[in-house]
Amino acid sequence: MTHSLDIGGSLLLLGAGKMGGAMLEGWLALGLAPGNVAVLDPHLPAAAAAQLAEAGIAVNPSLAFLGTPAVVLLAIKPQVMEAALPSVAPLFGPDTLAVSIMAGKTIAGIAALLPPRTAIVRAMPNTPAAIGRGITAAVPNGFVTPAQKEAADALLRATGALEWIDDESLIDAVTAVSGSGPAYVFHLVEALAAAGSAAGLPADLAMRLARATVAGSGELLHRSDQPAGTLRQNVTSPGGTTAAALAVLMGEGGLASLMEKAVLAAKKRAGELAS
Ligand SMILES: NC(=O)C1=CN([C@@H]2O[C@H](COP(=O)(O)OP(=O)(O)OC[C@H]3O[C@@H](n4cnc5c(N)ncnc54)[C@H](OP(=O)(O)O)[C@@H]3O)[C@@H](O)[C@H]2O)C=CC1
Ligand SMILES: O=C(O)[C@@H]1CCC=N1
Structure with a gap:
């Protein structure tokens, strides 16, 4: 397969449950190179882990062996954010983009757990993403570069329609309408x-x-x-x-x-x- 979905580096998926898993499924189907993907999810069922590994994805690799990702997708439950983010924060480089799909969690709250000046896109997708028919609304923080916005755009648009918005305060209402x-x-x-x-x-x-x-x-x-x-x-x-x-x-x-x-x-x- 030709790997047409290019985000300018590797993707780290934190949390491969229903939504993160659905997005990954859509991206792989659209040509994201599996060798450029790592998944961290300590509770992933063995069958799902084996399937991902078979596709060439690094599943729960030792953090010491992970390079600096271009994009980290935060697809964990909001309730575990404080516990989960500090372990991956050291993987962030100056050009790493965090894309969060966590309901409720604000850019400020996410930024407080990541290195200073981290580029963050807060997005709200929905499960029809698994068949390329989702809709996502997304808002970038002030550190997102045009190239990072392009990478986020490519990833999010690959799962369906995408609405960029400027006003983060709208995201909870977006969550209530199209996320849920x-x-x-x-x-x-x-x-x-x-x-x-x-x-x-x-x-x-x-x-x-x-x-x-x-x-x-x-x-x-x-x-x-x-x-x-x-x-x-x-x-x-x-x-x-x-x-x-x-x-x-x-x-x-x-x-x-x-x-x-x-x-x-x-x-x-x-x-x-x-x-
Ligand atoms: N489901 C949906 O339709 C949508 C969900 N979202 C958002 O997506 C996020 C994920 O939701 P959803 O996929 O439904 O939830 P899931 O519980 O299905 O997925 C989260 C995954 O993360 C795992 N996990 C728990 N702790 C860690 C950790 N420390 N590191 C890595 N992985 C961990 C969970 O394991 P375990 O279950 O064993 O704890 C689970 O496999 C949420 O923040 C939600 O708000 C956004 C839009 C739509
Ligand atoms: O129920 C939830 O909290 C998540 C966010 C939107 C859809 N599912």
Whole structure:
């Protein structure tokens, strides 16, 4: 394979769980050279570690043998940041870029655990990154050079759409909308399937219908340039069944107010994770 995803050096992935693992999967598929990747995750299941090692990735190598990485992706849980970062901080060189995807953790909080003047990009991706269909919002600190921003851009854009923003204070709301958002959509499938069962359908048929409906609607939205409201109206015959359902969903205390509460709860939690 030609290694087309070039970040000007090596990548160190700190934490190869659901999100870090999904991003790595996407990058390897797009041509990031495995020989330029090291993964540090002391709790990685043996099968996952063996698979990565087989692909040519250094898995939990001794830190003494690691060179200075071009990019360190911080994909650990926010709750372990204080414990985990000091062990990798000595690996940072003056040109090393930290890309954090940790919910809640601020650039200032991350910088306090890394060498002075470290270039940091705080990013918020989502799990459709695994299939190149994620969306990430990212904000750089003042030490990120144009070349480092380019490397971060290449990495993050390889997993889907990318929105650079200037205002770090927006990231907790981004987290609440698109970072956590896939879970809301998957829960919609669960709720629609359960409602189908309650309406008399066999549970397995209800789940197949709900799953295909959400996946198909997502794909239609993806391929269409119509606003979501127009696509909704296209389903809604005047005086028909959809209108009856939407009167409930769009009525008082319906989905919009529930979603607002949910997003605000997620944003509040992101703020709590900062400390
Ligand atoms: N999941 C998602 O959809 C998204 C997650 N994020 C962010 O990504 C980060 C990771 O989340 P997620 O992938 O879901 O979590 P996971 O728990 O799946 O992944 C984190 C991984 O890091 C491992 N780990 C724990 N301690 C260390 C350490 N000291 N050094 C290296 N690795 C360590 C964990 O092991 P163990 O589990 O055994 O502790 C786990 O394998 C979080 O900060 C989250 O906020 C951002 C956007 C979306
Ligand atoms: O639930 C979380 O905290 C992480 C951040 C966004 C998605 N998952």
